Amino acid sequence: xxxxxxxxxxxxxxxxxxxxxxxxxxxxxxxxxxxxxxxxxxxxxxxxxxxxxxxxxxxxxxxxxxxxxxxxxxxxxxxxxxxxxxxxxxxxxxxxxxxxxxxxxxxxxxxxxxxxxxxxxxxxxxxxxxxxxxxxxxxxxxxxxxxxxxxxxxxxxxxxxxxxxxxxxxxxxxxxxxxxxxxxxxxxxxxxxxxxxxxxxxxxxxxxxxxxxxxxxxxxxxxxxxxxxxxxxxxxxxxxxxxxxxxxxxxxxxxxxxxxxxxxxxxxxxxxxxxxxxxxxxxxxxxxxxxxxxxxxxxxxxxxxxxxxxxxxxxxxxxxxxx
Ligand code: SF4
Numbered sequence: 464x465x466x467x468x469x470x471x472x473x474x475x476x477x478x479x480x481x482x483x484x485x486x487x488x489x490x491x492x493x494x495x496x497x498x499x500x501x502x503x504x505x506x507x508x509x510x511x512x513x514x515x516x517x518x519x520x521x522x523x524x525x526x527x528x529x530x531x532x533x534x535x536x537x538x539x540x541x542x543x544x545x546x547x548x549x550x551x552x553x554x555x556x557x558x559x560x561x562x563x564x565x566x567x568x569x570x571x572x573x574x575x576x577x578x579x580x581x582x583x584x585x586x587x588x589x590x591x592x593x594x595x596x597x598x599x600x601x602x603x604x605x606x607x608x609x610x611x612x613x614x615x616x617x618x619x620x621x622x623x624x625x626x627x628x629x630x631x632x633x634x635x636x637x638x639x640x641x642x643x644x645x646x647x648x649x650x651x652x653x654x655x656x657x658x659x660x661x662x663x664x665x666x667x668x669x670x671x672x673x674x675x676x677x678x679x680x681x682x683x684x685x686x687x688x689x690x691x692x693x694x695x696x697x698x699x700x701x702x703x704x705x706x707x708x709x710x711x712x713x714x715x716x717x718x719x720x721x722x723x724x725x726x727x728x729x730x731x732x733x734x735x736x737x738x739x740x741x742x743x744x745x746x747x748x749x750x751x752x753x754x755x756x757x758x759x760x761x762x763x764x765x766x767x768x769x770x771x772x773x774x775x776x777x778x779x780x781x782x783x784x785x786x
Contacts, residue, residue, distance in 0.1 A: 467503040467670045468638055472496050473533035475523045479745055489745050493519040495694035506671040508681035511691035517674050521640045525557050555585045555634040562643035564623035568615040574626050575611035581633045600629040621652035642674045657684055679721040690714045693741055693752040700778040710780045712757050
């Protein structure tokens with residue numbers, strides 16, 4: 464399968480002022496020189512704690528925040544250079560499912576109008592065509608036709624996320640960015656929404672970039688997983704490799720918190736706690752960004768930042784212990 468999305472050396476930085484209005488300018492590198500690809504019809508999950516840069520990276524891919532440098536190709540098109548009409552066409556090809564179904568839907572619009580909105584703003588279709596598409600989408604996401612007339616407050620949390628998913632599908636996008644799509648939902652409803660996303664992927668050949676803080680959520684959802692820490696990718700591998708043989712100490716700690724249904728594994732599973740706090744993002748240490756919290760840190764780790772290196776199978780890790 465060929466790559467649909469190629470992200471190369473993407474960097475997003477924000478200006479911060481220190482020391483009042485006369486203070487010198489500093490930059491917070493929310494996303495710092497990351498590269499990855501997503502194959503057509505597959506799911507890449509980007510996982511990390513709050514502040515890791517995962518959501519900013521997704522927003523930059525969707526052109527919802529400005530990238531400082533790097534390139535993002537959707538097929539052959541460099542989307543960071545896209546302008547005007549091409550940008551409108553791009554907006555049809557890349558859609559977002561937001562984290563919070565409570566706040567991402569306009570409370571004054573009926574469900575039918577919410578789902579139709581991307582078609583109104585991005586397509587030239589007639590009202591009859593749009594009505595037909597919206598009817599099909601309600602069915603595809605498991606909502607009844609008569610629910611089109613209801614307002615968001617008349618739906619449960621899971622149903623609201625189904626409306627958000629239908630809206631994201633309206634323009635038949637090539638790439639859907641799912642930003643923590645189940646983190647605001649109950650566990651039972653989470654499973655229903657994840658199953659729905661998987662079914663829609665199979666039915667429509669969708670490609671997902673799936674953002675989550677929880678490796679447990681992405682374990683049945685992803686073909687490959689990139690783990691981010693302080694703006695960098697620290698490990699990236701196919702799902703099987705990452706879950707059975709995680710290499711980076713940070714990934715190992717995140718995985719130790721994921722409950723397993725396997726009784727034998729559960730008996731031997733030990734939670735690895737990550738002590739301390741991440742470093743100041745505006746004043747990063749010169750060595751490994753994880754060094755002040757890493758149980759395996761050595762002298763070199765505090766002096767030199769490890770490079771993200773790939774083995775022969777494409778499993779990439781940034782850690783001096785593996786160099
Ligand atoms: Fe830990 Fe050193 Fe590896 Fe960083 S480079 S993750 S500090 S062992």
